[in-house]
Amino acid sequence: MEKAKTEIIVGMGTCGITAGAADIYALAAESAKTKGLDVRLSSTSCIGMCHSEVLVDVVTPGFARVTYGNVTKEAIEEIISSHVAANVPVAKYVIAQMPSYGKTYDDIPIFGQMPYMNKQERVVLSNCGFIDPLSIEDYISKGGYEAVKKVIGGGDPKAAIEIIKASGLRGRGGAGFPTGLKWEFCNKAVSDKKYIICNADEGDPGAFMDRSVLEGDPHAIIEGMLIAGFSIGASYGYVYCRAEYPLAISNLKVAIKEAHERNFLGDNVLNSGFKFNIKIKEGAGAFVCGEETALIASIEGLRGMPRAKPPFPAQKGLWGKPTVINNVETLANIPRIIVKGADWFSSFGTEKSKGTKVFALAGKINRGGLIEIPMGITLREIIYDIGGGIPNDRAFKAVQTGGPSGGCLTAAMLDTPVDYESIAKAGSIVGSGGMIVMDEDDCMVNIAKYFLEFTQSESCGKCTPCRIGTKRLYEILERITEGKGRKGDLELLEELSEDIRLASLCGLGQTAPNPILSTLRNFRDEYVAHIEEKRCPAAVCKPLITFTIIEKSCTGCMACARACPTSAITGERKKPHFITSEKCIKCGSCFDVCKFKSVLKK
Amino acid sequence: MEGLDDILAKYYQSEGSIVSILQDMEVRYGYIPEEAVAWVSEQTGLSASRFYGVATFYGQFHLVKPGKHVVKICRGTACHVKGSEKISDDIQTMLNVGVGQTTPDGNFTVEHVACVGACARAPIFIVDKDVYGKITPQKAKKTLEQYMGGEGNGKG
Ligand SMILES: Cc1cc2nc3c(=O)[nH]c(=O)nc-3n(C[C@H](O)[C@H](O)[C@H](O)COP(=O)(O)O)c2cc1C
Ligand code: SF4
Ligand code: SF4
Ligand code: SF4
Ligand code: FES
Ligand code: FES
Numbered sequence: 001m002e003k004a005k006t007e008i009i010v011g012m013g014t015c016g017i018t019a020g021a022a023d024i025y026a027l028a029a030e031s032a033k034t035k036g037l038d039v040r041l042s043s044t045s046c047i048g049m050c051h052s053e054v055l056v057d058v059v060t061p062g063f064a065r066v067t068y069g070n071v072t073k074e075a076i077e078e079i080i081s082s083h084v085a086a087n088v089p090v091a092k093y094v095i096a097q098m099p100s101y102g103k104t105y106d107d108i109p110i111f112g113q114m115p116y117m118n119k120q121e122r123v124v125l126s127n128c129g130f131i132d133p134l135s136i137e138d139y140i141s142k143g144g145y146e147a148v149k150k151v152i153g154g155g156d157p158k159a160a161i162e163i164i165k166a167s168g169l170r171g172r173g174g175a176g177f178p179t180g181l182k183w184e185f186c187n188k189a190v191s192d193k194k195y196i197i198c199n200a201d202e203g204d205p206g207a208f209m210d211r212s213v214l215e216g217d218p219h220a221i222i223e224g225m226l227i228a229g230f231s232i233g234a235s236y237g238y239v240y241c242r243a244e245y246p247l248a249i250s251n252l253k254v255a256i257k258e259a260h261e262r263n264f265l266g267d268n269v270l271n272s273g274f275k276f277n278i279k280i281k282e283g284a285g286a287f288v289c290g291e292e293t294a295l296i297a298s299i300e301g302l303r304g305m306p307r308a309k310p311p312f313p314a315q316k317g318l319w320g321k322p323t324v325i326n327n328v329e330t331l332a333n334i335p336r337i338i339v340k341g342a343d344w345f346s347s348f349g350t351e352k353s354k355g356t357k358v359f360a361l362a363g364k365i366n367r368g369g370l371i372e373i374p375m376g377i378t379l380r381e382i383i384y385d386i387g388g389g390i391p392n393d394r395a396f397k398a399v400q401t402g403g404p405s406g407g408c409l410t411a412a413m414l415d416t417p418v419d420y421e422s423i424a425k426a427g428s429i430v431g432s433g434g435m436i437v438m439d440e441d442d443c444m445v446n447i448a449k450y451f452l453e454f455t456q457s458e459s460c461g462k463c464t465p466c467r468i469g470t471k472r473l474y475e476i477l478e479r480i481t482e483g484k485g486r487k488g489d490l491e492l493l494e495e496l497s498e499d500i501r502l503a504s505l506c507g508l509g510q511t512a513p514n515p516i517l518s519t520l521r522n523f524r525d526e527y528v529a530h531i532e533e534k535r536c537p538a539a540v541c542k543p544l545i546t547f548t549i550i551e552k553s554c555t556g557c558m559a560c561a562r563a564c565p566t567s568a569i570t571g572e573r574k575k576p577h578f579i580t581s582e583k584c585i586k587c588g589s590c591f592d593v594c595k596f597k598s599v600l601k602k
Numbered sequence: 603m604e605g606l607d608d609i610l611a612k613y614y615q616s617e618g619s620i621v622s623i624l625q626d627m628e629v630r631y632g633y634i635p636e637e638a639v640a641w642v643s644e645q646t647g648l649s650a651s652r653f654y655g656v657a658t659f660y661g662q663f664h665l666v667k668p669g670k671h672v673v674k675i676c677r678g679t680a681c682h683v684k685g686s687e688k689i690s691d692d693i694q695t696m697l698n699v700g701v702g703q704t705t706p707d708g709n710f711t712v713e714h715v716a717c718v719g720a721c722a723r724a725p726i727f728i729v730d731k732d733v734y735g736k737i738t739p740q741k742a743k744k745t746l747e748q749y750m751g752g753e754g755n756g757k758g
Contacts, residue, residue, distance in 0.1 A: 018720045018735040050722030202719070206679030211719035243625075243662055244718050283607075284621055285661030287716070301620040303659040360721060362680035368722035400679065436679050450682050454716070563740075565695055587695075588688055593737065 004061035005040040008032070008277045011055035012131065013215050013248055014208070015369075019053035024076050028056070031080045039084060044063040045251075047129025048370035049116065052095060058086045064097040064104045067111060073241045104291055116367050119385055121348055123356045124332045128216035128370075133251045136258040139219040145264055146181050148226045148337035152272045160231045161187060162470050164334065166342035168354030172209075173199055173327030174405065174432045175289075176353075176420050182324055184233040185314040189322035194234035196225050197299070197318065197325045200241040201283050202250070203290035204403030205454065207395035207434030209358040210328035210369045214241065214248035217332065218255035222278060224331030226264065227338060229276045232324055237278040240295050243285060254278060287404070287458035291506050292317075292325045305460045306506035310419075327432065329358055349375035354431075363400075363436035366391050373418065380414040383437055394439035398522070398524030402431030404458075405511035407518025408444060429511075443540035444523040449477040451515035459508065466509030469500040473516060481541040485531035490520060524585035539601045542586040542591065547601055549590075551576040560590035606638060610645055620648070620656050624663055633664035635703070669704040669711040671749050675742075676726035677719075678717030685739075686725040690714065693746065694738040 010016070010025045025043065032039045049055060052069030058079060059065045066089050068079055074095045082088045089097075089105050096111040097104055104110075111117060130137035139145070151160045165180030186194060198221060202210040214221065225237045241249050256278055259265040267275045281299050288294045289304040296318050298304035317323025333355065337345045346354045353375040362368045366388035373382065379399060383389065390396050398408040407428035409416065410457065415437070416426045423430050438447065456470035473496055476489055497513030502511045520527060529535045536544040549560070549569075556574040563566075568584040571577030591599040609626040627638050634657050643650040657663040675681075675690040691714075694700055697710050704711040720726050723735030727742045729749055737745070 013719045014718065015723050015732075017734070018723050018726065018733045050720070053723065204679075205677070205717040206681075206721050206750075207603060208719035208721055244715060248719075249691035281621075282625060284625060284663065286659065301622070301656070303656055343701060354731070363683045368680075370722075403679065434679065438683055442683055447683075450679070587691065589692070589739065598724065 005038055006061065007040045007042065007059040007473050008080075008084060009057040009059070010041070010043050011045070011053060011057075011412045012043040013050070013053075013129075014211060014245075015046065015050035016055060017079075017247070021054045022255045023073070023303075024054045024056065027073055027076050030085065031077055033099045035080065035085060037080070037084055039086075042132050043134075044129050045129065046370055048120075048125060048372075049095070050211070050369040051367045055095075058083050058089075059101055060084075061102070063087065063102040064099050064108075065101040065111075066097045066105070066108065066359075067094040067095045075211070080100070080425070116369075116371075116386055117536055119377060120372055121594075122222075122372050123331055123336050123345075123348070124213060124220075124358055125370065125372045126336070128212055128221065131217065133216050133218055134254050136219060136255070136262060139217070139377060143339060144219055144335070145262075147335035148264065149270065150338060151227050151230055152270055152274055157187060157231045157233060158379050158480045160227050160334075160338060163338060163342050164231075167337045167345040168342075168349075169330065169333055169337060169345065170353070170420070171327055172329035172333070172357065172418060172432065173325075174402070174429070176430070178331055179326065182230060182314060182326075183231050183393065185312070186234075186322050186324045189315055191322050193236070193319075193321045193398045194232055195321055195323040195419055196232065196234045196237045197295065197323060198225055198237065198239040198328060198331055199290060199292070199295060199325050200239050200245075200328050201247070201290040201295065202328075202432070203287040204360060204432050204434040205287075206436050207360045207403060207432060209360050209370065209433045211245050211248055212360075213328050213332050214245065215251050215357070218252045219259065220332045220335055221252070221328060222255055222259050222265065224326075224334035225278060226269070226276055227334050228326060228331065230274055232322070234584055235275045235277070236277065236326070238299055238318070239278060240289070240299060241280060242281060242283040248484075249280060249282065261389055265288060275371040285549075287454070288460045288506070288508050291508060294506070295325065296323065305462050306508075307503060318581060329433070350417065350419045350421075352421055357418070357430065357433060359418075359433045359435045361387050361435050361437070364390050364394065364439040364442070365437040375419040376417045378415050378417055379409065382418065382435070383414070387437070390437065390439050394441060396437070397440050397442055398438045398444065398447075399469050400433065400436040400438065400447070402429035402514070403434045403439070403457050405429060405507065405514055406431050406434075407514050408438070408447065408522060409518075410522045426512075427521060441538055441540070442540040443481075443536055444519040444526050445477065445481055445536075446538075446540045448516045449474065449481055452477055452512070453520045455508065455512040459512075463503070463505045463509060465500045465503035466505070466512065469496060470509070470512050472496060473500070473513065478529065480530045481536070482543045483530070483534040483541075485527075487531070487579045489531060490524070490527055493520065545586060545601055546581060547579055547584055547586060547588070547599060549577050549579055550600055553596055555596050557596070559593045559595065560599060563589040563593045565589065610642060610721055620653060621660070624653065624657050624660075631667075632728060633667050635667075666704075670709050671730055672713060672728075673709045674713045674715045674728040674747065676716075676718055676724070676728070677714045677718075678721060679723075680717070680721035680724040681726055684724040689725055689727060689737065689739050689742050693742060696743055696746065710746075 054071040097108040098111045170176040294304040294306040313323040452474040554576040561569040727737040
């Protein structure tokens with residue numbers, strides 16, 4: 001047997017690479033080589049602690065796995081000289097250790113007990129950050145492809161459907177439709193060909209659940225699709241992935257190739273006679289293509305426009321054939337449910353929302369990243385216990401869930417349990433899992449305008465209420481943020497929203513008004529201040545704010561004057577400076593650069 | 603058109619390829635050249651308007667040639683609340699072009715993108731294939747300067 005080597009594992013998910021992981025990886029290789037250390041260097045994907053990237057793990061054989069965070073070039077040098085070479089962890093960069101690997105070190109927190117982890121329950125994310133996504137062996141070593149063997153070996157396509165139905169799994173793409181039922185409809189449809197499509201379009205701009213699963217555990221999606229395919233009688237699968245995720249696409253490509261080589265995919269899967277192949281289709285940058293019928297049109301090479309339902313895709317889908325469309329996270333749940341059973345799965349969650357849900361926590365939050373929680377824990381637990389609260393001592397203002405189809409929940413709603421029903425009752429939706437935290441510096445009218453700018457530009461244009469209506473909504477919000485709001489605008493917003501909701505063909509139009517309606521309901525005062533007092537309470541809307549310099553505390557350091565793009569700031573060195581308001585374009589640069597908090601934004 | 607045969611070959615192999623053909627063109631040229639569409643349209647017998655119908659529907663396709671460097675500012679929600687609007691404004695002021703436009707010297711094209719999935723490191727700023735996270739307006743401008751060296755001042 002080969003002598004066990006010390007392992008260095010670098011997090012190379014999208015966030016990791018953004019933070020410079022590729023350089024750290026190269027440095028680690030070089031440094032180990034120069035020092036003559038015989039190590040095993042590998043990469044993994046998103047473990048969810050994106051806030052602490054670059055993440056590097058070190059495993060000395062027989063000892064706990066140690067996770068390092070915010071690893072810089074200097075840090076990696078030290079980690080290699082000390083931990084890798086001499087088995088002495090470098091305390092100042094350590095985040096935690098995992099005892100399951102071996103003997104623990106003194107004075108290092110246990111990974112699973114950290115506040116970020118101890119309320120999480122990792123089902124879908126169980127492999128993410130722990131396996132090399134490019135290695136099918138890694139996946140298999142964690143029990144991968146056991147589920148598909150069980151399902152195909154059993155021979156009865158309906159067996160898996162029954163398990164999924166009993167588990168209570170609901171679609172994670174946003175609508176929350178029971179997955180087992182969807183499969184059953186399609187199983188019953190009679191046709192020579194059927195399709196299973198994995199919806200990896202992840203349209204919510206500000207969410208990355210599917211990105212992380214695709215990057216970090218691509219075989220789980222392949223396995224989920226295989227089981228779905230066998231259950232409904234489909235021999236072809238498509239993964240429709242947004243083009244903005246190049247790493248996800250390339251990892252998935254490698255995984256598909258490896259699965260073929262091992263006969264998990266192909267014309268005779270595991271010599272059972274079952275044929276199953278998967279193709280990847282890259283999206284081309286249209287949010288509406290996340291909607292099932294638009295997605296189908298897009299795969300068919302057409303403009304991605306939704307059509308009326310029924311017929312539902314389960315009856316008439318891709319190329320007119322019965323088709324099941326499932327979200328990435330939905331599919332990644334499947335193999336786990338098959339192996340561990342429906343009862344195990346439904347032991348997590350609430351009465352009506354079973355299992356766990358992955359959320360992408362971002363915005364004004366200390367520990368942003370990818371988290372997976374049992375349904376039913378509260379927003380407060382997510383934001384404060386897991387996320388560590390709001391940075392820079394600012395006050396929490398709202399949390400936005402459900403992306404452009406969702407809404408903003410307030411501080412008074414922080415004790416709402418996170419499940420489909422409770423979040424809907426509070427006035428938003430669980431959606432696909434985007435969760436953006438906002439603080440007192442965020443203007444809620446601006447946020448509503450932001451979402452409407454998005455939806456009106458993404459409207460496919462097929463129906464008038466959505467195409468023209470969202471534009472009108474945007475214009476009204478625009479004038480309110482410019483201080484040109486009129487009396488009656490809020491009522492107009494509400495009326496128009498209702499019309500759009502009722503008269504639009506697809507979910508995009510039907511839900512586009514939600515960001516307005518929820519902020520109007522929860523932050524009406526802010527709208528009123530914009531319209532009646534021509535004031536933006538969060539000091540965001542440019543036409544409504546002014547910049548002035550506080551004479552008393554200005555040190556005359558001149559930083560603001562140098563930063564001002566219009567030379568609106570004058571003053572002598574070491575003397576108070578002044579802003580000529582006629583020249584000021586309200587870019588905010590002076591406010592950002594002043595180290596003495598002497599620029600006032602109001 | 604020379605060198606497009608391979609792209610076309612795929613068309614005959616699989617269904618639904620108008621999007622795929624355009625994606626291949628976009629990868630190869632960085633945009634959808636008029637001549638390429640004309641050539642493919644002639645070869646396939648599909649009208650050029652069908653290609654343009656699809657090309658204009660999807661945000662990914664460019665109909666004009668982008669600059670030497672493509673600068674993208676993420677305008678997804680996470681980046682928005684972390685101040686990406688100001689970054690975009692500052693970059694536009696610095697280069698003196700609007701979103702979707704190219705500097706007169708052909709060095710920089712400024713674009714918006716709706717989330718690249720690195721939201722926990724917002725705001726995100728991208729130049730060509732280099733992705734920068736937790737950027738500030740100042741850092742964005744400094745970063746951009748690095749791409750200007752020896753290629754004119756980039757200001758056009
Ligand atoms: C405008 C619009 C965008 C959507 N975007 C997505 C998406 O990006 N990803 C996704 O999985 N579902 C998206 N959906 C939901 C899908 O239409 C569909 O319900 C889902 O993929 C079904 O899979 P599930 O049952 O596994 O959730 C979107 C729906 C609408 C109306
Ligand atoms: S609601 Fe909007 S996006 Fe949906 S079909 Fe109508 S116009 Fe298109
Ligand atoms: S940066 Fe601040 S302290 Fe310095 S001159 Fe400007 S206002 Fe005064
Ligand atoms: S807000 Fe911008 S334009 Fe106005 S004074 Fe400050 S730096 Fe100058
Ligand atoms: S991408 Fe690295 S932890 Fe999320
Ligand atoms: S919102 Fe910018 S990367 Fe997601």
